[in-house]
Amino acid sequence: MTVEKLLVANRGEIAVRIIRAARELGIRTVLAASEPDEGSYAAQLADEVHIIGPAPAGKSYLNAEAVLAAASATGCDSLHPGYGFLSENAGFARAVTDRGLTWIGPSADAIELMGNKSRARQAARAAGVPTLRGSDGALTTDSDILGIAEKVGFPLVVKASAGGGGRGIRLVTAAPDLLSTVEIAQAEAQAAFGDSTVYLEQFVHRARHVEVQIIGDGVQVIHLGDRDCSLQRRQQKIVEEAPAPGLPDNVRSTILASSIELGRQCHYSGLGTVEFLYNPDTQEAAFIEMNTRLQVEHPVTEMITGLDLIREQILVARDGALRLTQEDVRFSGHAFEFRINAEDPENGFMPSPGTLERLQWPGGPGVRIDSGVVAGSAVAPFYDSLLAKLIVWDSSRDQAMARSAGALGEVLISGVKTTLPLLKAVLARSEVAAVEHHSKFIETTPDLLGASA
Amino acid sequence: MTDIISPLPGIFYRKPGPDKEPYAEVGDRIEAGQTVGVVEIMKQFSEVRSDVSGTLESFAIEDSGTVNPGDVIATVTEG
Numbered sequence: 001m002t003v004e005k006l007l008v009a010n011r012g013e014i015a016v017r018i019i020r021a022a023r024e025l026g027i028r029t030v031l032a033a034s035e036p037d038e039g040s041y042a043a044q045l046a047d048e049v050h051i052i053g054p055a056p057a058g059k060s061y062l063n064a065e066a067v068l069a070a071a072s073a074t075g076c077d078s079l080h081p082g083y084g085f086l087s088e089n090a091g092f093a094r095a096v097t098d099r100g101l102t103w104i105g106p107s108a109d110a111i112e113l114m115g116n117k118s119r120a121r122q123a124a125r126a127a128g129v130p131t132l133r134g135s136d137g138a139l140t141t142d143s144d145i146l147g148i149a150e151k152v153g154f155p156l157v158v159k160a161s162a163g164g165g166g167r168g169i170r171l172v173t174a175a176p177d178l179l180s181t182v183e184i185a186q187a188e189a190q191a192a193f194g195d196s197t198v199y200l201e202q203f204v205h206r207a208r209h210v211e212v213q214i215i216g217d218g219v220q221v222i223h224l225g226d227r228d229c230s231l232q233r234r235q236q237k238i239v240e241e242a243p244a245p246g247l248p249d250n251v252r253s254t255i256l257a258s259s260i261e262l263g264r265q266c267h268y269s270g271l272g273t274v275e276f277l278y279n280p281d282t283q284e285a286a287f288i289e290m291n292t293r294l295q296v297e298h299p300v301t302e303m304i305t306g307l308d309l310i311r312e313q314i315l316v317a318r319d320g321a322l323r324l325t326q327e328d329v330r331f332s333g334h335a336f337e338f339r340i341n342a343e344d345p346e347n348g349f350m351p352s353p354g355t356l357e358r359l360q361w362p363g364g365p366g367v368r369i370d371s372g373v374v375a376g377s378a379v380a381p382f383y384d385s386l387l388a389k390l391i392v393w394d395s396s397r398d399q400a401m402a403r404s405a406g407a408l409g410e411v412l413i414s415g416v417k418t419t420l421p422l423l424k425a426v427l428a429r430s431e432v433a434a435v436e437h438h439s440k441f442i443e444t445t446p447d448l449l450g451a452s453a
Numbered sequence: 454m455t456d457i458i459s460p461l462p463g464i465f466y467r468k469p470g471p472d473k474e475p476y477a478e479v480g481d482r483i484e485a486g487q488t489v490g491v492v493e494i495m496k497q498f499s500e501v502r503s504d505v506s507g508t509l510e511s512f513a514i515e516d517s518g519t520v521n522p523g524d525v526i527a528t529v530t531e532g
Contacts (some may be wrong), residue, residue, distance in 0.1 A: 056464050056517050191470060342495070351495035353462055381462040382519075385495040 001102040003078040003318040007071045010082030012372030015042035018080050021310035030074045032067050034060035036380045050074050055382045061085045064092045078102035087293040104317045106270045106292045114290040118161040118199040124287040127265045129258040132286040134201035149178050155203040158185040162193035164289050166235025206438040207277040210244045212259035213301050214272050217322040221263035223256045224301050233442045240297035240337045242304050246435035248283055255285050271313045303335035303393040334397040336404050341385040344417035352417035353381040362410035366393040379416050455505045457527045459520040463494035467516040481509045489527055507531040
C-alpha cells in the first residue's frame with residue numbers, strides 16, 4: 001500500500017498530532033475541515049485544506065461521503081481517521097479500502113467484531129482473556145434472564161451490545177428490578193444505537209480502569225505496555241498515566257499476554273487498546289472492551305517507550321508488517337497526561353466556547369504539550385471541549401507527580417474557562433498519590449467538583 | 454408576541470434525536486416551561502423552553518441551524 005498523501009479526517013489536537021507524524025515521514029497532508037475549522041491551527045500546519053461541510057459534525061466530520069469525496073478531490077492515497085467521528089465505523093473503513101485508499105487502522109472486520117460488545121466479550125473469552133461473570137453473549141427471547149442473573153450475582157449491569165465508552169449501561173441491584181430494566185435498556189439501545197441487543201455483566205464497585213496498548217500486522221502482535229485511566233468524570237477520562245500503578249506482577253503479565261493473544265486471534269493490524277476493570281480488593285482484572293483506533297491517551301505510552309505510536313501506525317498500514325519486535329520495546333520512567341477542556345468547573349462543567357486570548361504553556365525536561373489551539377484560536381461550540389493535553393514524564397511516579405504540579409501551575413489560558421483547577425486539585429489528592437483512586441473517585445469527592453457537587 | 458431566546462451558542466435541534474418527533478410544531482398550544490428544542494454545545498445538550506403559555510407562532514432557526522447567545526429561536530403568541 002502507499003501512503004504518500006494522507007487525508008486527515010479529524011480536527012483539533014489529534015489532527016495536529018497526525019500532521020506532525022506524517023510530515024516527519026515525508027508524507028503530504030490534506031486536512032478535511034468543516035467551515036468553521038478552515039482557519040484552525042491544524043489547517044495552518046497541513047499542506048492543503050479541503051472543506052467538507054458546515055459546522056454540525058453530522059454534515060462534515062461524520063459525513064462519510066463528504067470525507068471520501070475530499071480524498072478523491074485532493075488525490076490522497078490514504079486516510080487517517082484519528083479518534084471519535086468515523087474512526088470506529090466499520091462501514092466507513094470498508095468504503096475507504098474499497099476505493100483503493102490505505103486505511104490507517106485495523107480491518108473493518110476487526111472494527112465490526114469489537115464494536116459489538118457482547119461478541120467482543122465472547123472473542124476475549126475464546127482467547128483466554130479474563131472476563132467478568134456475565135451472560136454468554138447477548139440476551140435472546142429464549143434466555144432465562146433471571147437464571148443467568150442468579151449465576152452472575154447482584155449488583156449487575158445491563159449493557160447494550162452496540163454501546164461502549166461508558167454509554168448504554170444500567171445498574172441493577174436486586175432481582176425484582178431486573179426484567180423491567182432489561183426492557184428499558186433494550187428500548188434505549190434501539191433508540192441510541194439502532195441495535196436493541198443487551199447482555200448482563202457483573203458490576204465491580206470501586207474498580208480501576210486499566211488498559212493495554214497493542215500493535216499488530218495481522219500476524220505478529222506485540223504490546224506497548226499498560227496505562228491507568230481511572231480518573232474520570234461522567235465516563236470521560238481526565239487524567240491518564242503509564243505504566244498503571246499498583247498492579248501486581250501476575251495481573252500485569254496476565255493482561256499483557258492475553259491482550260496479545262486476543263490481537264492474534266483477530267488477526268489484528270494497527271493500534272488497538274484492550275480495556276480492563278481492575279478490582280484492587282480481589283486483585284483481579286477483567287476485560288470490558290477493545291478500542292480499535294488510536295486513543296486520546298496514547299502520548300503517555302510514547303513517553304515511557306520513546307516510540308511515536310502514530311509513526312508506527314502509519315508504517316504498519318503502509319508496509320503491512322511490524323518493524324518492531326517485543327524485545328525492541330523498552331520501558332522507562334512514568335508519564336501522566338492531563339486533558340485541558342474548555343469547560344467551567346464553577347458552573348457544573350458547562351462548555352465554555354470563545355476566543356483564546358492568552359495562552360502560556362509550561363516547559364522544561366519531560367514536559368510536552370499536544371495542543372489544537374494557539375493564542376487567538378476560536379473555540380467553537382460545535383465539537384468536543386478538548387483544547388490540549390499536557391503530558392509529563394519523569395523517572396518515577398512520585399517525581400512525575402511533582403513535575404506535573406509545577407507544569408500545571410505554569411499554564412495560563414484566558415478567554416475561555418478551563419478544567420485546569422480540577423486537574424490541579426486531583427493531582428494534589430493524597431488518594432491519587434497512594435493509588436487509592438478508582439473510576440468514581442472524582443464524582444464521589446465533593447471537594448473536587450467545587451460548586452457543581 | 455414573546456421571543457424564545459437561545460442562552461447559548463451551538464446547534465439548535467427541534468427533535469430529541471434524529472428518528473424522533475419534534476418537541477413542538479408551529480401552531481401548537483404550548484405551556485410555560487415547555488421544551489421547544491435543544492441546543493447542543495460541545496456534545497452537551499441544553500433544553501430550550503418557553504417562558505410563556507400560548508401558541509407557537511414560528512421558528513426563526515431551522516433544525517440543525519447554528520445559534521449564538523441572544524438569537525431568537527422561536528416566537529410565541531401569548532394567550
